[in-house]
Amino acid sequence: EIVLTQSPGTLSLSPGERATLSCRASQTVSSSSIAWYQQRPGQAPRLLIYGSANRGTGIPDRFSGRGSGTDFTLTINSLEPEDFAVYYCQQYGSSPYTFGQGTKLEIK
Amino acid sequence: QLVESGGDLVQPGGSLRLSCAASGFTVSGTYMSWVRQAPGKGLEWVSSISPGGETIYYADSVRGRFTISRDNAKNSLYLQMNSLRAEDTAVYYCTRLFSHWGQGALVTVSS
Numbered sequence: 001e002i003v004l005t006q007s008p009g010t011l012s013l014s015p016g017e018r019a020t021l022s023c024r025a026s027q028t029v030s031s032s033s034i035a036w037y038q039q040r041p042g043q044a045p046r047l048l049i050y051g052s053a054n055r056g057t058g059i060p061d062r063f064s065g066r067g068s069g070t071d072f073t074l075t076i077n078s079l080e081p082e083d084f085a086v087y088y089c090q091q092y093g094s095s096p097y098t099f100g101q102g103t104k105l106e107i108k
Numbered sequence: 109q110l111v112e113s114g115g116d117l118v119q120p121g122g123s124l125r126l127s128c129a130a131s132g133f134t135v136s137g138t139y140m141s142w143v144r145q146a147p148g149k150g151l152e153w154v155s156s157i158s159p160g161g162e163t164i165y166y167a168d169s170v171r172g173r174f175t176i177s178r179d180n181a182k183n184s185l186y187l188q189m190n191s192l193r194a195e196d197t198a199v200y201y202c203t204r205l206f207s208h209w210g211q212g213a214l215v216t217v218s219s
Contacts (some may be wrong), residue, residue: 001168035206037151044201044209045143045151056207088151092206095165097141097153 002027002091006100012108019076021103023089028069033093036065036074039102040085048087049074081107110202115213122192126213128185128202136161136180139205142187144198145212154200155187170196192217 003026013019023034031052037045047056049065052072062077076083084107089100114126126142141156155166155176164176175188185202192215199212 039151044211046209047207050207090151090153090206095156096167097156097165099151099153102150 001096002029002094002098004089004091004098004100006087006089006103008103009101010104010106012106013079014108015079015081017079019074019079019083019105021074021076021087021089021105023067023072023074023100025070025072025091029072029091030093031068031072033091034065034067034072035090035092036063037088037090038083038085039088040082045088076105079105110204110208110210112200112202112210112213115200115215117216117218118192119219120193120217122217123188123190124192124215126187126189126200126202126215128187128210130183130185130204133204134180135178135183135185135204140176140178140185141203141206142176142185142200143203143206143209144196144200144215146195146198149198152198157185189215194218 005024007022034052036049039045053065064075086102086104088102109131111129118124142154157164157176173191178185194217197217201212203209
């Protein structure tokens with residue numbers, strides 16, 4: 001099983017700042033099989049990034065993803081108030097399709 | 109659109125079947141999955157079924173107790189859950205290719 005470890009656990013930033021979220025895998029993951037999700041309280045997850053770097057439908061271009069091997073990053077430029085939420089990475093290249101434990105992005 | 113139903117309060121050891129009605133696409137033509145989230149916790153993948161149904165995967169935590177299936181005529185996905193445990197308490201989401209998600213169905217396992 002591929003274990004995904006996200007850091008930091010909580011990130012405190014102000015609107016307008018840049019957020020950098022990390023996802024590290026316990027073994028090499030195909031970059032085509034990494035996704036990032038945003039989840040706001042009481043809502044279902046929303047796909048932000050798939051294939052490590054491709055934005056989902058309707059996702060603003062302030063969201064970007066990159067990485068390869070075991071290290072992947074989600075960057076959110078110029079944070080908007082609605083961006084403060086919990087973010088999860090996931091690998092879907094090999095079963096079990098594991099998720100990271102999440103990073104909470106909170107308003108400073 | 110994906111709409112889950114069937115969530116309920118059930119006693120430990122009991123059974124429950126979740127349904128996920130799809131519209132706007134055919135469940136038989138795409139990869140479908142169930143993902144759950146325990147109260148206050150993160151996301152946990154549960155099970156997936158390939159378009160042709162020839163490939164089915166389960167998380168170790170549910171293998172042998174849960175069964176994923178679909179009804180092409182009803183364009184619906186199902187999750188049959190048997191021998192339920194307290195740790196199965198969660199909101200269960202069905203998802204198409206992990207890109208489209210339902211609103212979730214709450215399953216509570218408690219005496």
